[in-house]
Amino acid sequence: MARPYVAAxxxxxxxxxxxxxIADVEAAQLRIGARVQxxxxxxxxxxxxxxxxxxxxxxxxxx
Amino acid sequence: MRNVHIAGVGMTPFGKFPSRRxxxxxxxxxxxxxxxxxxxxxxxxxxxxxxxxxxxVLGWESGVGQAVLWEAGITGIPIVGVANxxxxxxxxxxxxxxxxxxxxVDCAIAIGIEQLSVRAxxxxxxxxxxxxxxxxxxxxxxxxxxxxAQRHMAAYGTTLEQMADVTVKNRRNAAANPRAQYRLPTxxxxxxxxxxVAEPLTVxxxxxxxxxxxxxxLVSDRLASNLPxxxxxxVRAVQLVSGHYDPRRxxxxxEATVRAAKQAYEQAGIGPEDxxxxxxxxxxxxxxxxxxxxxxxxxxxxxxRFVSRAGIDGKxxxxxxxxxxxxxxxxxxxxxxxVAELAWQLRGEAGQRQVKEPKVGLAHxxxxxxxxxxxxxxxxxxxx
Numbered sequence: 001m002a003r004p005y006v007a008a009x010x011x012x013x014x015x016x017x018x019x020x021x022i023a024d025v026e027a028a029q030l031r032i033g034a035r036v037q038x039x040x041x042x043x044x045x046x047x048x049x050x051x052x053x054x055x056x057x058x059x060x061x062x063x
Numbered sequence: 064m065r066n067v068h069i070a071g072v073g074m075t076p077f078g079k080f081p082s083r084r085x086x087x088x089x090x091x092x093x094x095x096x097x098x099x100x101x102x103x104x105x106x107x108x109x110x111x112x113x114x115x116x117x118x119x120v121l122g123w124e125s126g127v128g129q130a131v132l133w134e135a136g137i138t139g140i141p142i143v144g145v146a147n148x149x150x151x152x153x154x155x156x157x158x159x160x161x162x163x164x165x166x167x168v169d170c171a172i173a174i175g176i177e178q179l180s181v182r183a184x185x186x187x188x189x190x191x192x193x194x195x196x197x198x199x200x201x202x203x204x205x206x207x208x209x210x211x212a213q214r215h216m217a218a219y220g221t222t223l224e225q226m227a228d229v230t231v232k233n234r235r236n237a238a239a240n241p242r243a244q245y246r247l248p249t250x251x252x253x254x255x256x257x258x259x260v261a262e263p264l265t266v267x268x269x270x271x272x273x274x275x276x277x278x279x280x281l282v283s284d285r286l287a288s289n290l291p292x293x294x295x296x297x298v299r300a301v302q303l304v305s306g307h308y309d310p311r312r313x314x315x316x317x318e319a320t321v322r323a324a325k326q327a328y329e330q331a332g333i334g335p336e337d338x339x340x341x342x343x344x345x346x347x348x349x350x351x352x353x354x355x356x357x358x359x360x361x362x363x364x365x366x367x368r369f370v371s372r373a374g375i376d377g378k379x380x381x382x383x384x385x386x387x388x389x390x391x392x393x394x395x396x397x398x399x400x401x402v403a404e405l406a407w408q409l410r411g412e413a414g415q416r417q418v419k420e421p422k423v424g425l426a427h428x429x430x431x432x433x434x435x436x437x438x439x440x441x442x443x444x445x446x447x
Contacts, residue, residue: 005201007201007202007206007209007210007261008210009210009314009435011311015310015311016310017310017311017435019197019200019202019435020200020201021200021201027262032213032214032217052199052200
């Protein structure tokens with residue numbers, strides 16, 4: 001069984017929107033509008049093993 | 064453009080038929096449409112076959128229409144495959160409409176067909192062409208519509224219960240449709256208690272894959288005059304658009320649906336308030352809710368509340384067939400199965416799920432993804 005993962009659209013400050021996974025966070029802690037930052041890693045969910053970008057909570061969200 | 068009428072429709076039951084050949088499924092729909100129209104097959108002058116995944120699943124990228132129509136003894140005429148994601152059936156209808164409306168022929172057949180139960184990669188996400196990279200990152204149709212649902216809930220207060228009620232309504236309709244894939248009535252509790260696919264969407268809020276075929280025969284005024292009056296259905300508008308893909312768009316609305324609907328209403332000279340019965344692309348429960356808004360059946364943000372007004376006796380009877388959620392979704396067949404349901408409704412032949420004397424019907428399919436937006440939207444308006 002593939003593990004659950006968090007899928008999201010991220011609106012970048014530069015104006016584009018990117019689809020990706022959000023890592024290192026419990027889904028229940030997320031909210032629409034939360035700030036995130038990019039990270040590069042093995043994608044946490046789904047079957048194919050690819051190293052790609054993911055998003056993690058920005059430092060100000062962890063305060 | 065000339066007037067175009069639907070002379071006959073037909074479809075197979077939708078379901079999983081791995082032991083049947085796709086040609087058989089197509090033949091069944093074609094023969095049903097020919098019988099319904101009561102015309103000799105030799106009158107058909109052109110054929111258009113909608114199919115989205117026969118290449119990947121069956122190894123048939125081309126020639127599906129020829130293979131099916133050959134079994135029906137229809138040869139020699141122009142036959143073209145039409146591939147446009149989940150809107151392929153609606154697009155095949157549009158090609159047949161163009162041929163008749165444009166004066167090229169007096170009679171054309173549109174076929175939609177798909178057989179998904181035999182695919183080798185069963186259980187894996189079924190994603191559209193063009194989003195392979197996003198797919199590896201975890202993008203799937205349920206994931207996308209789960210994001211739409213989360214956003215709609217946050218923006219407008221749409222509830223889990225309202226989304227579940229879409230499935231309950233469509234299952235109730237499907238129970239009265241002998242051609243539907245899922246016919247057991249269900250409850251809000253059962254829908255919400257089924258396993259989660261992508262939060263907040265449970266599996267009973269996601270349409271199944273399956274097999275099936277549907278067909279419609281379109282004719283000019285000249286041939287329509289030979290039909291009994293109760294059989295005649297007028298094609299009032301046919302619109303097809305692709306998306307504009309605004310990178311910062313509001314994902315609780317498909318701009319392409321709004322645009323296609325506006326164009327169709329203008330073409331027909333009728334408005335959303337005139338639509339009595341509609342078959343819309345409810346690939347997920349939340350999708351039907353946003354379509355209510357995009358098609359103008361209710362105000363923006365009111366979709367969740369509109370579910371209770373979309374039953375057989377409602378303001379607009381939506382997905383009387385059971386919709387994609389319960390009738391099933393053999394991709395290329397869906398748009399023409401919608402047309403078949405509308406024809407039966409407008410003629411008063413829909414049996415236990417009949418809407419009271421409907422005059423105007425709307426068919427709507429959404430296909431594919433491009434830059435996080437709908438790649439293709441097909442809109443058809445029919446009237447008695």
